[in-house]
Amino acid sequence: xxxxxxxxxxxxxxxxxxxxxxxxxxxxxxxxxxxxxxxxxxxxxxxxxxxxxxxxxxxxxxxxxxxxxxxxxxxxxxxxxxxxxxxxxxxxxxxxxxxxxxxxxxxxxxxxxxxxxxxxxxxxxxxxxxxxxxxxxxxxxxxxxxxxxxxxxxxxxxxxxxxxxxxxxxxxxxxxxxxxxxxxxx
Amino acid sequence: xxxxxxxxxxxxxxxxxxxxxxxxxxxxxxxxxxxxxxxxxxxxxxxxxxxxxxxxxxxxxxxxxxxxxxxxxxxxxxxxxxxxxxxxxxxxxxxxxxxxxxxxxxxxxxxxxxxxxxxxxxxxxxxxxxxxxxxxxxxxxxxxxxxxxxxxxxxxxxxxxxxxxxxxxxxxxxxxx
Numbered sequence: 001x002x003x004x005x006x007x008x009x010x011x012x013x014x015x016x017x018x019x020x021x022x023x024x025x026x027x028x029x030x031x032x033x034x035x036x037x038x039x040x041x042x043x044x045x046x047x048x049x050x051x052x053x054x055x056x057x058x059x060x061x062x063x064x065x066x067x068x069x070x071x072x073x074x075x076x077x078x079x080x081x082x083x084x085x086x087x088x089x090x091x092x093x094x095x096x097x098x099x100x101x102x103x104x105x106x107x108x109x110x111x112x113x114x115x116x117x118x119x120x121x122x123x124x125x126x127x128x129x130x131x132x133x134x135x136x137x138x139x140x141x142x143x144x145x146x147x148x149x150x151x152x153x154x155x156x157x158x159x160x161x162x163x164x165x166x167x168x169x170x171x172x173x174x175x176x177x178x179x180x181x182x183x184x185x186x
Numbered sequence: 187x188x189x190x191x192x193x194x195x196x197x198x199x200x201x202x203x204x205x206x207x208x209x210x211x212x213x214x215x216x217x218x219x220x221x222x223x224x225x226x227x228x229x230x231x232x233x234x235x236x237x238x239x240x241x242x243x244x245x246x247x248x249x250x251x252x253x254x255x256x257x258x259x260x261x262x263x264x265x266x267x268x269x270x271x272x273x274x275x276x277x278x279x280x281x282x283x284x285x286x287x288x289x290x291x292x293x294x295x296x297x298x299x300x301x302x303x304x305x306x307x308x309x310x311x312x313x314x315x316x317x318x319x320x321x322x323x324x325x326x327x328x329x330x331x332x333x334x335x336x337x338x339x340x341x342x343x344x345x346x347x348x349x350x351x352x353x354x355x356x357x358x359x360x361x362x363x
């Protein structure tokens with residue numbers, strides 16, 4: 001027979017398990033998630049979905065999906081949003097601890113807390129080839145690159161992330177189609 | 187008795203009644219110490235020091251912050267500027283100055299009047315030092331460059347060297363892949 005406390009827990013867990021916990025969520029977070037819009041029906045949920053969108057809206061410690069430390073989408077150049085695979089994203093924190101992640105075929109990369117838990121401020125660079133492209137300023141707490149890097153560039157954004165700004169360099173960057181490995185979750 | 191006549195009457199009544207109110211309202215004047223603030227002159231050094239630690243786009247470089255900071259690699263004041271290029275402009279320094287001194291004007295005035303004594307009375311300092319809950323964490327320690335820069339400013343003396351060092355915050359060695 002269930003004790004009263006277990007029964008209460010069971011009752012409380014029902015709405016959560018049914019995905020009806022929106023009323024418990026910070027309304028600002030709910031708005032942020034709503035702004036993402038629906039999923040692309042042609043892209044399964046996972047490492048390839050929602051390229052260019054702010055991953056941290058859902059992928060945060062209080063979020064509705066697996067928590068990320070940092071995540072984003074890297075494009076080839078500052079003009080066109082051409083996603084680039086196999087870009088090396090280097091992260092280094094205030095203690096000098098380093099972590100690298102690689103982009104997949106849609107340009108997405110993500111880092112989980114169990115892989116790298118950073119002490120801010122953090123610095124980052126993206127590299128494809130010999131020369132790293134470094135972000136000038138550090139960042140402190142934002143999970144999503146896309147919160148500060150969105151188009152068009154303006155007073156509150158530096159524009160989308162890119163791996164090279166020299167036309168000769170970025171024209172030589174190889175693009176590749178998605179393979180089965182790109183969609184595998186870590 | 188047209189509309190203009192009535193307006194004149196109302197203005198007249200207002201003028202007569204005003205003097206009786208003046209004595210009850212404390213209007214700051216040149217001798218008032220109520221709104222003392224740290225110096226604007228030289229504040230550019232302080233703003234530049236705060237920019238990489240406090241004013242990035244993911245922290246106080248956002249319009250949702252009470253302490254909203256503008257800067258060349260953060261939030262820009264002009265609609266035609268971007269976060270990716272340019273240098274911090276004089277109106278941005280002005281906006282930063284007002285944003286900071288208006289956070290806790292009375293406490294700021296007290297700290298300034300007392301030549302920077304016990305600066306931790308300011309939330310600005312407590313949050314920066316991480317002694318009060320701060321989502322951005324601990325960004326400075328007593329007597330490090332950023333702390334000396336900010337505390338010096340509220341004490342009325344800007345330690346330019348400390349400010350410049352804080353502005354040049356760099357990644358640990360090994361950032362170059």
